[in-house]
Amino acid sequence: MKKYVIGLDYGTDSVRAVLIDTENGAELATSVSYYQRWKEGKFCKPEENQFRQHPLDHIEGLEKTISTVVKESGVAPENIVSICIDTTGSSPLPVNKDGIALSLLPEFSENPNAMMVLWKDHTSINEAEEINHLARNWGGEDYTKFEGGIYSSEWFWAKILHINREDEAVKNAAYSWMEHCDYLTFLLSDNQSLATFKRSRCAAGHKAMWHESWDGLPSKEFLGQLDSSLAELRDRLYDKTYTSDEVAGNLNEEWATKLGLTTNTVIAVGTFDAHSGAVGAKVEENTLIRIMGTSTCDIMVAPNEIIGDKTVKGICGQVDGSVIPGLMGLEAGQSAFGDVLAWYKDILTWPTHHILMNSNLIDENQKQLLKEEIENNLIRNLTLEAEKIPLSEVVPVALDWINGRRTPDANQELKMAISNLSLGTKAPHIFKALVNAICFGAKKIVDRFEEEGVKIEKVIGIGGVARKSPFIMQTLASVLNMPIVVAASDQAPALGAAIYAAVAAGIYPTVQEASQKMGSDFEAEYFPQAEKVEKYAEFMKQYQILADFTENNIKSKKKLTADSL
Numbered sequence: 001m002k003k004y005v006i007g008l009d010y011g012t013d014s015v016r017a018v019l020i021d022t023e024n025g026a027e028l029a030t031s032v033s034y035y036q037r038w039k040e041g042k043f044c045k046p047e048e049n050q051f052r053q054h055p056l057d058h059i060e061g062l063e064k065t066i067s068t069v070v071k072e073s074g075v076a077p078e079n080i081v082s083i084c085i086d087t088t089g090s091s092p093l094p095v096n097k098d099g100i101a102l103s104l105l106p107e108f109s110e111n112p113n114a115m116m117v118l119w120k121d122h123t124s125i126n127e128a129e130e131i132n133h134l135a136r137n138w139g140g141e142d143y144t145k146f147e148g149g150i151y152s153s154e155w156f157w158a159k160i161l162h163i164n165r166e167d168e169a170v171k172n173a174a175y176s177w178m179e180h181c182d183y184l185t186f187l188l189s190d191n192q193s194l195a196t197f198k199r200s201r202c203a204a205g206h207k208a209m210w211h212e213s214w215d216g217l218p219s220k221e222f223l224g225q226l227d228s229s230l231a232e233l234r235d236r237l238y239d240k241t242y243t244s245d246e247v248a249g250n251l252n253e254e255w256a257t258k259l260g261l262t263t264n265t266v267i268a269v270g271t272f273d274a275h276s277g278a279v280g281a282k283v284e285e286n287t288l289i290r291i292m293g294t295s296t297c298d299i300m301v302a303p304n305e306i307i308g309d310k311t312v313k314g315i316c317g318q319v320d321g322s323v324i325p326g327l328m329g330l331e332a333g334q335s336a337f338g339d340v341l342a343w344y345k346d347i348l349t350w351p352t353h354h355i356l357m358n359s360n361l362i363d364e365n366q367k368q369l370l371k372e373e374i375e376n377n378l379i380r381n382l383t384l385e386a387e388k389i390p391l392s393e394v395v396p397v398a399l400d401w402i403n404g405r406r407t408p409d410a411n412q413e414l415k416m417a418i419s420n421l422s423l424g425t426k427a428p429h430i431f432k433a434l435v436n437a438i439c440f441g442a443k444k445i446v447d448r449f450e451e452e453g454v455k456i457e458k459v460i461g462i463g464g465v466a467r468k469s470p471f472i473m474q475t476l477a478s479v480l481n482m483p484i485v486v487a488a489s490d491q492a493p494a495l496g497a498a499i500y501a502a503v504a505a506g507i508y509p510t511v512q513e514a515s516q517k518m519g520s521d522f523e524a525e526y527f528p529q530a531e532k533v534e535k536y537a538e539f540m541k542q543y544q545i546l547a548d549f550t551e552n553n554i555k556s557k558k559k560l561t562a563d564s565l
Helices: 055-073 125-137 156-166 168-173 180-188 201-207 220-226 228-234 253-259 273-280 338-348 350-354 364-388 427-451 464-468 470-480 492-504 511-518 530-564
Strands: 004-010 014-021 027-034 080-087 092-095 176-179 247-250 266-268 287-292 296-303 318-320 327-334 458-462 484-487 522-526
Touching (some): 014 055, 055 180, 092 156, 125 220, 156 220, 180 201, 180 247, 220 228, 273 287, 273 327, 287 427, 296 427, 338 364, 338 427, 364 470, 464 470, 470 484
Antiparallel strands (some): 014 027, 484 522
């Protein structure tokens, strides 16, 4: 009997399910569902860095996508042996004692503080700063040391602390908090006890300061110095964590009926999208996997004996088993990658949306056609023109910090800057500067890994940007001065989740073996262009000068503000 697995991948804008043949990784069916409430801009305030999502978007998408792949594949339900879920992170949400998300209750259904706090939400910058200050000065264990030494406003404890201070009702109603990947795995599982449910090692280690050396999460003494509510919450969280090759439970009867499956289907422990994406791209030692979408996550694995007790500074954590059990998983990334270009696209399309769409000179059908024409072709045309600009021509210098800096050395207070503009600067010049910026940000990450003794011999790109933009990938190869191969799969994170599912179901003994059998092939390779490498190195120096100036300026303003209080 052939066996099949499902990988469910939750991104920022949509969820996609893939049904995979465990023999060879072949994709039999795929389905994508976009989050309707998110698409409408509900519960978000970008000007305040508030990005929240209603769990109904995720629950409805789960049912739609899995039901679709089961039906379209024609595979018998009893042959679908396992499901694994990966999600964005850190994206926690509050739940009651029964594990029900607060925003599914009538009294909290429209309250953004009761919803999932998306990874890109930066409303807790001040709380993250408090955590960092306490970790360095309280006299006990530095709980940030395996998180790169800097705790981010994108992560678990900072977000909860912010919500608890801002919303008394949510604080009092929240029995516990769950990462997105844990909540959805719990939803499907027949284990409905929060006390015994298996939480993700990946999520806990990279975002919640969980570590075996201090027996789990930070101590109540430490958390209590931040806020008594955090110390109380710790008792209702977890001590142990589990890797995603392990079984969280079986599919419960309610969801087996909804999805057209059986309760014999195994549910694997959840994980984060970047880490499963690395598995889908056949990650191995000395290989940097770049998951390139709205933001980037950079993933590596290394033997524990190589890393030892060494802490890699300024990254997003080092966690035993977060990618491949038995190996140390290392995470870095950029808070914005594709988002930098999406922001520029929004700026340029403003006249279309706000002037032409309100014009009485053309009918509604023409307006819609014009809007689609611009949106579908703007980036392509900018790319074509930017490629024509010789490196000898003056191009602005830009930073990639439009959503803060994730790594190296997290600082979400940093802002983007552009310099060297003139009356001769045109839209393609700025576009080229932004592409350079996101590639220079990537180079800073590669440099940090190598400075810390983590050797990189190969770079693999996955995700929408990697597959759709040869211009960006060629620029990146020349900036890094390294060849880059691109994974062929459109759904590498979902494929990686399916690989975990296959191991949890006992089809393969290890994630490494399953990854080699089921992982993605490669469709393209980009090599550094020798004549451009030296020039980009010069541009990189200009990037660093602007970065230092901008960061020092922000620090000075912050100090002046503090001194005046």
